[in-house]
Amino acid sequence: MEYKEMTYKDAVNLAMTEEMRKDENVILFGEDVGLYGGAFGVSVGMFEEFGPERVKDTPISEAVIAGCAAGAAVTGLRPIAEIMFMDFTTIAMDALVNQAAKMRYMFGGKAQVPMVLRTPGGSGTGAAAQHSQSLEAWFCHVPGLKVVVPGTPADAKGLLKAAIRDNNPVVFVEQKTLYKEKGEVPMDDEFVIPLGKGEIKREGSDVTVISYGRMLPRVLEAADDLKKEGISVEVVDPRTLVPLDKEMIIDSVKKTGKLILVNEACKTGGFLGEISAMVSESEAFDYLDAPIVRLAGLDVPVPYNPELEAAIVPSVDQIRQAIVDVVTNKR
Amino acid sequence: MAEMNKETLIEMYKRMNHARFFEEKVSWFFARGMIHGTTHLSVGQEASAVAACMALNDDDLITSTHRGHSQVIGKGIDLNKMMAELLGKITGYCKGKGGSMHIADLSVGNLGANGVVGGGHSLACGAALTQQYQDTGKIVLCFFGDGASNEGSFHEALNLASVWKLPVIFYCENNLYGMSVPQSASMNIKDVAVRADSYGIPGHTIDGNNAIEVFNKIKEVAAYVREGNGPVLVESKTYRWLGHSKSDAQAYRTKEEVESWKEKDPINYLYNYMVTNDMAEKEELDELKKTCKQDIEDAVAFANVSDNPPLSSVTEDVYA
Structure with missing residues (x-):
């Protein structure tokens, strides 16, 4: 292609x-x-x-x-x-x-x-x-x-x-x-990605991180950094939220036993809660070795000041730290 | 397009009677708790709805409203499937999933009744855009009420239709009340049609209880719209004889007011017009009325023997 x-x-x-x-x-x-x-x-x-x-x-x-x-x-x-x-x-x-x-x-x-x-x-x-x-x-x-x-x-x-x-x-x-x-x-004009089909953006074995949209590049950067430190992160991008590729998510969690969810939207009532609940209700629950962690936007309106604005969404550092904490059983 | 001749008027009279008997039957069902949910009856508004639809071509489109039974009967409908829908049966237009407020038959250009006041305005624009873009020669008639003309969607849709010259007739059935609130308390104008000026389009006010006037005006503006001149706003003044919905004590209006409008019965008006103008014999019309009443009874019988939708259908048709 x-x-x-x-x-x-x-x-x-x-x-x-x-x-x-x-x-x-x-x-x-x-x-x-x-x-x-x-x-x-x-x-x-x-x-x-x-x-x-x-x-x-x-x-x-x-x-x-x-x-x-x-x-x-x-x-x-x-x-x-x-x-x-x-x-x-x-x-x-x-x-x-x-x-x-x-x-x-x-x-x-x-x-x-x-x-x-x-x-x-x-x-x-x-x-x-x-x-x-x-x-x-x-x-x-x-x-x-x-x-x-x-x-x-x-x-x-x-x-x-x-x-x-x-x-x-x-x-x-x-x-x-x-x-x-x-x-x-x-460039193929028949390149079409079916709705409802996620993609494993990085294969890994220590922890599953699910993210989409703007946070995905940050998660990938954190995953690539941590690879050098010997932590193997599986990054799953559902790409479509409805319909959701539940099978891909469940399979990944069953493989790694640990789950972190990252998005930009406010945490309360957000879609990460839905994914978390879906995993908890699924057969993957029995494979979890740690609580599910959500990294999401703060529950505030988006502020103007650039430092404040940057502070309300998960940073690469925060994502990296969360992964380390989960993998080393600190959370 | 139908011509104003005996055949058309007979069909109009028939559909208006179907609408009247349909509503009376539904009202009867409701009084006895035999229909689920709620309903918004259009008794008294039959000429406004039926004559407007009959002035369109058969393949023109309409968007209908929560008070839509006369509208969809006017466009042409299978009464059996309509009654079955109200009774929630699998044989209904929407397989029992829509009910009174969502009767749709895309095969005859009925894009559906709408439970949201003003919900049809923008849908009508889109349907008209399809006709314009595909050069089908069809037009769209968008039904709404006086209350809906106070929704933001009214402004956005009329403005868009105007600048894009979309083939839409915005048809306001002004029955003088938005639920309980009289027009005088919800807008500072007497005629909704004057709002057309704001969009640089023609506006007309007509007597909605006069089927002849409704038919002639819609026929005239349909030709204008079909020629690519853009939308028109038509306001049809009429009155609903019954309450807003099944639970309405009607404290907001007097019995005398209701009675005065009953004297302007649109069905009687058409009856007298046809007899006076030697277009039909009384006996012929009386006989037709009886047939219409029987058609509604037959629809009830059809609906009654129809099955409820299977529970397994509850998750069907969420997505195409």
């Missing part, structure tokens, strides 16, 4: 571009996605290639962006809607939660809603409390939605292509601080 090094942002762009070339029912709309190329530049060049009928600027109207996507999807298009910041999905909640997620079930299986709602989450940009949240757990709590959080450029491409081809509403949570991160990306 041919690979090319590119940024996470360009990988998202490539996924959309390839799918729009293949299927003319795929269209993109959102705030400033046209000539401007999106607030983070993700759709740069697409307006020029596909024109204003397929790459459409909307008014600043998140509720109708999401609802219009649902209505277009249920009548035969495969829309991609961009919500500029994940924080603004709160304005689109009725369309996502009460409409898109419910139509298929509520109508007895007669409807399908093949839409993707792309939105960047996460802190680290100095944008403070209303432009920095990681709200993925909200969507995981709504049956009918699928939730994807890619942590690498290759995953961003392969998962977005799967999301566009999926016949369900998919909330695709991009990571704004990863947009400029580079990685090797398969």
Whole structure:
């Protein structure tokens, strides 16, 4: 397979571009996605290639962006809607939660809603409390939605292509601080990563660390550091939270007997609690040699000051220390 | 598109009677605790809903509301499957998973009733975007009430539809009350239609109890919308005879007010119009009314002998 090094942002762009070339029912709309190329530049060049009928600027109207996507999807298009910041999905909640997620079930299986709602989450940009949240757990709590959080450029491409081809509403949570991160990306236009399939990013035997999104590179850095010290860390990235690759997680925990969970979102009510509970209820529980540890964001709104902002999410040092503590039975 | 001729009016009269008898039957069931959940009946609003749908082409689309029984009967529906849905049966439109507030039949362009006030506005935009993008020549009629015109989704959707010139008729059935609150206490205007000005689109107010006026106006604006001129807002003034839902003592309005609207019965109006204009004999219409009543009884019989959905179906159809 041919690979090319590119940024996470360009990988998202490539996924959309390839799918729009293949299927003319795929269209993109959102705030400033046209000539401007999106607030983070993700759709740069697409307006020029596909024109204003397929790459459409909307008014600043998140509720109708999401609802219009649902209505277009249920009548035969495969829309991609961009919500500029994940924080603004709160304005689109009725369309996502009460409409898109419910139509298929509520109508007895007669409807399908093949839409993707792309939105960047996460802190680290100095944008403070209303432009920095990681709200993925909200969507995981709504049956009918699928939730994807890619942590690498290759995953961003392969998962977005799967999301566009999926016949369900998919909330695709991009990571704004990863947009400029580079990685090797398969150029095959049939490179599609099935939703619900995790990946073992590092094989190891001493402890399982599960992470996704922005925290994944930090976990990998900690794992690579500790390898030099003789600690073998298995890093599992579920990549999609709904559906969740439970089997991969359970198998890994059974192998290592120790589990650490890392994400950026606030700890209380977050998705790490769900993974922890799932493992506790599974056959893997009997294999655990230590309590499950969660490293998550602090339960505070995201602050502005850069030192405060950095302090609310797990650092590489904190992740490394947690791994050492768990492996050496200090926790 | 249906023409204003005898055949159309007879069909309209039939569907309006189906709607009336359907609602009366549902009300009867509820009074006896024989239907689960709640329901929002549209008795008195039959012309507003049915005539609007009949002025559309058969393959045009609608989004419906929580008070949607007359709307979906107007669009054309299998009464058996509809009654079965209200009774929660496997033979219902939604296999017993939707109930009164979620009757949908995508095969006839009914994109579904909506339990959320204002929930259909943006869905209608999306459905209209599909028609525009695929150049199907179809349009979308979005039903909503006066109450929904105070939702934020109303503003976002009408504005988007306007700037994108989407083929939508935003059709407000103004029955004067948002649940218990009168229009005068929820908005500072008399006619919802004036809100069209804010979006640079035409707005019309019509007598929603006059099926002829409803039909003619919707036919006229449907042609305008179909030509690619963008959306139109139509406000149809009407009145619900019954309470908001099954548990409504109606302390917010007088019996005299309700009675005065019953005198403007939309079904009687159409009956008299057809007889006066020599379009039908009284006997023919009376006979048709009896048939309609029987159709509802037959629907009840169908629903009653239908099975409940198997428990195993509870986890089906969450995902496609």
